[in-house]
Amino acid sequence: MIQISKSDFLEYRSCAKGWWLKHRKPDAVNWPAPSAFDRMLMADGYLVEAQAKKLVATWPHHDDCTFQRVFDAGSLYARADLVHDLGGGVIDLYEIKGSTSLKSSSGQDHVDDACFQTLVAERSGVSVRSVYIMHVNGEYSRGGAIDPAALLVIVDVTSEVRARSAGINEEIEAAIALIGVDLIDEQGCTCRHIGKASHCASFAYFNPDIPENSAYLLPRISRKRLETLDSEQRLAIDHVTEKDVTPAQLPIWRALASGEPLIDHEAIGAFLEPLQWPLHFYDYETFAAAVPIADGHRPQQAMPVQFSLHRLAADGRLEHAEFLADGPGQQAELVAALRAAFMDEGSAIVWNKSFEKGCNDRIADLLPDAAAFLAGINERTVDLMDPFKAHYVHPGFGGSTSIKKVLPILCPHLQYDPSAVHDGAGAMEAWIHMVETSDPAERTRLATELKNYCKLDSLAMVEIFRVLRAL
Numbered sequence: 001m002i003q004i005s006k007s008d009f010l011e012y013r014s015c016a017k018g019w020w021l022k023h024r025k026p027d028a029v030n031w032p033a034p035s036a037f038d039r040m041l042m043a044d045g046y047l048v049e050a051q052a053k054k055l056v057a058t059w060p061h062h063d064d065c066t067f068q069r070v071f072d073a074g075s076l077y078a079r080a081d082l083v084h085d086l087g088g089g090v091i092d093l094y095e096i097k098g099s100t101s102l103k104s105s106s107g108q109d110h111v112d113d114a115c116f117q118t119l120v121a122e123r124s125g126v127s128v129r130s131v132y133i134m135h136v137n138g139e140y141s142r143g144g145a146i147d148p149a150a151l152l153v154i155v156d157v158t159s160e161v162r163a164r165s166a167g168i169n170e171e172i173e174a175a176i177a178l179i180g181v182d183l184i185d186e187q188g189c190t191c192r193h194i195g196k197a198s199h200c201a202s203f204a205y206f207n208p209d210i211p212e213n214s215a216y217l218l219p220r221i222s223r224k225r226l227e228t229l230d231s232e233q234r235l236a237i238d239h240v241t242e243k244d245v246t247p248a249q250l251p252i253w254r255a256l257a258s259g260e261p262l263i264d265h266e267a268i269g270a271f272l273e274p275l276q277w278p279l280h281f282y283d284y285e286t287f288a289a290a291v292p293i294a295d296g297h298r299p300q301q302a303m304p305v306q307f308s309l310h311r312l313a314a315d316g317r318l319e320h321a322e323f324l325a326d327g328p329g330q331q332a333e334l335v336a337a338l339r340a341a342f343m344d345e346g347s348a349i350v351w352n353k354s355f356e357k358g359c360n361d362r363i364a365d366l367l368p369d370a371a372a373f374l375a376g377i378n379e380r381t382v383d384l385m386d387p388f389k390a391h392y393v394h395p396g397f398g399g400s401t402s403i404k405k406v407l408p409i410l411c412p413h414l415q416y417d418p419s420a421v422h423d424g425a426g427a428m429e430a431w432i433h434m435v436e437t438s439d440p441a442e443r444t445r446l447a448t449e450l451k452n453y454c455k456l457d458s459l460a461m462v463e464i465f466r467v468l469r470a471l
Contacts, residue, residue, distance in 0.1 A: 001074075001075065002023055002075075002179050003072075003074075003075060003076065003077040004075060004076050004077065004172070004175055004176065004179065005076075005077045005078065005079075006078060006079075006113060006116050006117060008023075008175070009116050009171070009172065009175060010108070010113075012171075012175045012178070013171065014200065015189050015190055015191050015200035015202070016174075016175070016178055016189075016190065017184060017186070017189040017190070017202070017206055018189055018191070018200035018201065018202040018203075018206070019175075019178075019179075020178055020179060020181075020184055021202050021205065021206075022202070023179060024179070024182070028202070028205055029201055029202045029205050031201055032201055035425065036423070036425040036426040036428070036429045037425040039429060040425060040428060040429055041098070044098040044289060044290040044291075045096070045097075045098055045290075047098075047289065047290060047291045048096055048097070048098045048136060048152075048290045048291060049067065049081065049096055051146060051148045051151055051152060051291060052067075052081075052082065052094075052096050052134055052148070052152060053067065054148045055148035055149060055152055056082065058148075058149070061084065064084055064085045064086070064087075065082060065083065065084050065085070066082070066083045066085065067081065067082055067083075068080070068081065069083040071117075071120050071121045071123075071124040071126070072124055073120050073123035073124040074123075075176050076119075076120045076123060076172065076176075077120065078116070078117045078120035078121060078124075080093055080094070080095075080117055080121065081094055081095050081096040081134075082094035082096060082134070086129060089125070089126050089127055090126070090127045090128075090129050091121065091126050091127070091128055091129065092128070092129055092130045092131070092132065093114070093117060093118055093121060093128050093130075093131050093132070094131075094132045094133070094134050094154075095110060095113055095114045095117060095131075095132070095133050095134070096134045096135075097110050097133060097134070097135040097136075098135070098136060098290030098299075098300075099135055099136070099290075099300070100135065100136055100137070100138030100299055100300050101135065101138070102133060102135070102155065102157070110133050110135070111133070111157050111160045111161060111164065112164065112168060114131050114132075114133055114157055114161055115131075115160075115161045115164045115165060115168045116168060116172070118131050118161050118165070119165060119168060119169055119172065129158075130156060130158045131156075131157050131158045131161045132154050132155060132156055132157065132158075133154075133155045133157050134152050134153070134154050134155075135152070135153055135155070136151055136152060136153070136290045136291070136299040136300070137150065137151060137152065137153045137299065138298060138299055138300065139298070140292070140298060140299060141292075141296060141297070141298055142292040142293075142294065142295050142296065142297050142298075143295055143296075144295065146291060146292075151291065151299070186205075186206055187206070188206055188207055189202065189203065189206040189207065191203050191206075191207075192206075192207055192210075192226070192230060193223050193226045193227050193230065194223060194226070195216065195220070195221060196216040196217070199216075210235055211235075211236045211237075213236065213237045213238075213256060213395075214235050214236055214237055215229050215234075215235050215236075215237060215240050215244075216235075217237065217252070217256055217398050217399035218240075218245060218249045218252055218253060218256075218399055219248065219249060219252060219399050219400075220246075220248070220249070221249070225244065228244075229244065237253070237256045237257055238257065240253060240257070248389070248390075251389075251390045251391075251393045252393055252399050254393070255393040255394060255395050255397075256395050256399065258395075259395055260395070261392070261393065261394040261395070262392070262393040262394075263391070263392050263471065264390070264391040264392070265471055267387070267390075267391040268387050268391050268392060268468055268471060271386065271387050271391070271468075272468060272469060275347045275349075275382060276345060276346050276347045276380070277312075277313060277314040277345075277346055277347075278311050278312060278313045278314065278343055278345075278346040279311070279312045279346060279347050279349055279465070280309055280310075280311050280341070280342055280343070280346055280347065280348045280349060281309065281310045281311075281312065281349045281350075281384075281458045281459075281461040281462050281465070282307055282308065282309040282310075282338075282341075282348065282349075282350060282356070282458055283307065283308050283309075283350065283351070283356070283454055283457040283458045283461070284304040284306065284307050284355070284356055284359045285304070285305060285306040285307075285424065285427045285428070285431065285450065285453075285454050286302040286303055286304050286305060286359060286424075286428065287302070287303060287305045287428050287431055287432060288300050288301055288302040288303065288428070289432075293328040293329070294328040294329030295329060296329075296366045297329075297366075301362060302358075302359070302362070303331060303359075303362060303363070303366070304331065304334055304359045304362075304363060305324070305325040305330070305334070305431055306322075306323060306324045306325065306334075306427075306431070306450060306451075306454050307322065307323050307334065307337070307338060307454065308320070308321075308322045308451070308454035308455045308457060308458040308459075309321045309322065309338070309341045309342075309458055310458045310459055310461070310462045311341065311343070311346075312462055312465075318462065320455065320458075320459075321337065321340065321341035322337075322451060322454065322455060323337035323338070324447060324450055324451055324454075325431075326434070326435065326447075327435055328435065331363050331366055331367060332367055332370075334363075335363060335367060335370045335373070335374070338373075338377075339373060342377065346380070347380050347381075347382050348377050348378075348380050348381045348382065349381075349382050349383075349384050349461055349465070350381060350382075350383060350384065350461075351383070351384050351385050351403045351457075351461055352383065352385050353381050353382070353383035353385075356381065357378045357381055360374040360375075360377055360378050361374070361378070384461050384464060384465060385401050385403070387468060388401045388406055389401055392468070394406075394409050394410075396408075396409040397409060403457070403460055403461070403464075404416065404423070406464060407460045407463075407464065410463070410464055410467045411460065411463040411464065411467065414456065414459065414460055414463060416453070416456060417452075420449045420452065420453065421446075421449040421450055421452075421453040422453060426453075427450060427453060427454070430446045430449060430450055431446075431450060433446055434446035434447055434450065
C-alpha cells in the first residue's frame with residue numbers, strides 16, 4: 001500500500017497523472033534529483049525548526065510539546081512539525097515555515113498544508129483543537145544573537161482550515177482512488193494548459209504530440225489561449241497565427257515561426273547610442289536565509305556576497321575586478337571593492353536591472369553611508385536584457401531572455417560548466433558551504449567555482465555587447 005504524505009498530496013495537486021506515474025511506473029521517466037533551490041529550502045526548514053525548539057522551550061507547557069510527531073491513518077501519513085498534547089486525545093497542531101507569510105515564494109498556500117496535516121491527524125484518532133502556522137517575521141532585523149520570539153510569528157489558522165476541510169478532503173479521497181488504480185489514460189496531463197516553466201517532469205511522456213517548437217515557447221502565454229489552441233489542434237508554432245499572440249509575444253512568434261533571427265538594427269542602435277564610457281558590466285550573487293546570518297539582515301532578504309565587474313574602455317581595454325565574501329556580514333567590504341572598481345562616470349550595465357538595483361537598495365538600507373554611491377550606480381544602470389525582449393530575437397533563445405539562453409547562441413565560445421556552480425541557486429548553496437566548511441581544500445574549490453561563475457556572467461555581458469555593437 002502506498003501511503004500519501006503531504007509532499008505526495010502537493011505533487012498530486014500540481015499534476016495528478018505525473019504523481020501517479022512517479023509511484024506506479026517510476027521507470028517511465030528520468031525523474032530530476034532535488035535542485036540546489038530545493039536543498040536550500042530543506043536546509044532553511046531545519047534552521048527555522050531549531051529556532052522554534054528554542055522558543056517552545058520557554059513555554060510553560062513545553063514538556064507537552066513534540067516535534068515531528070507521526071500520524072498514521074492507513075492510506076495517509078503525516079509528520080507534524082510541532083504538536084502540543086492537551087491530554088485526552090486532544091492536540092494543537094503547528095506547521096513551521098521558513099517563508100515570511102502564509103504563502104511560500106512560489107505561491108504555495110501553507111493553510112492547505114496545515115489542512116492536510118489536520119485531516120490526517122484526525123483520521124488517525126486524535127482531535128485537533130487549534131491549528132497554527134509558525135513562520136518567520138519578514139520585518140525582523142538581526143542584532144546579535146537570534147531572538148526566536150522576535151523572529152517567529154504564530155498565526156491561528158483554525159477557522160481557515162475548517163473552512164477548507166471539505167474541499168481538501170475531497171481531493172484527498174480522489175488522490176487515494178487514483179493511486180489505487182493500475183491503469184490510467186496516459187494521453188495528456190493537467191500541465192498541458194499551463195506555461196512551460198510549470199510543466200511536470202513527465203510532461204513529454206504524457207504529451208508526446210507536442211512538438212519542440214510550440215506555443216509553450218511564447219512568454220506568459222495564458223491558460224485560456226493554450227486551451228483554445230489545444231482544442232483547435234494548433235499548439236505547434238506553425239499553426240499559431242498573429243491573431244493568437246500579444247504584442248509582447250509577437251517578435252518571439254515571428255522568429256520561432258520563420259526559424260530566422262529577428263533583428264531591429266535601428267532599435268538596437270538607439271539602445272547603444274546613449275551609453276557612456278567606460279562601461280561597467282557587473283553582476284551580483286546573493287545569499288538569503290529564513291534565519292538571518294548577519295546583523296542588520298532580515299529573513300529571506302537576498303543580500304549580495306559577491307560581485308564581478310568588467311570595465312570596458314572606449315579604446316577596447318578590458319579590466320576585471322571582483323569580490324567574494326568569505327563570511328557573513330561583509331557588505332561594507334563589498335562596497336569598498338565596488339567603489340574601487342567603478343569610475344565616477346560611465347554606464348553601469350547589468351542583465352535584469354531590477355535584481356541588481358534591488359541589491360543596491362538593500363545594501364543602502366544596511367549601510368546608509370553608502371546610499372548616495374549606490375543610488376548613483378542605480379541612476380546610470382542600463383539593462384542589457386532589454387534589446388532581447390523585442391529587438392534581437394533568435395529562435396534558439398526558445399522564447400527566453402535569460403542570459404543562459406542568449407549566450408550560447410551569440411557567443412558559443414563561452415559556456416557555463418554544468419559540473420560546477422552554474423546558476424544563482426547553486427551559487428547560494430556553494431557560498432554557504434564555503435563559509436561553513438572546515439576543509440581548506442573544499443573552501444578553495446568552492447571559492448574558485450564561485451569566482452569563475454560570477455566572472456563568466458559579467459564577461460558574457462561584455463561579449464554580448466560586442467555582438468550588438470558589431471551589427
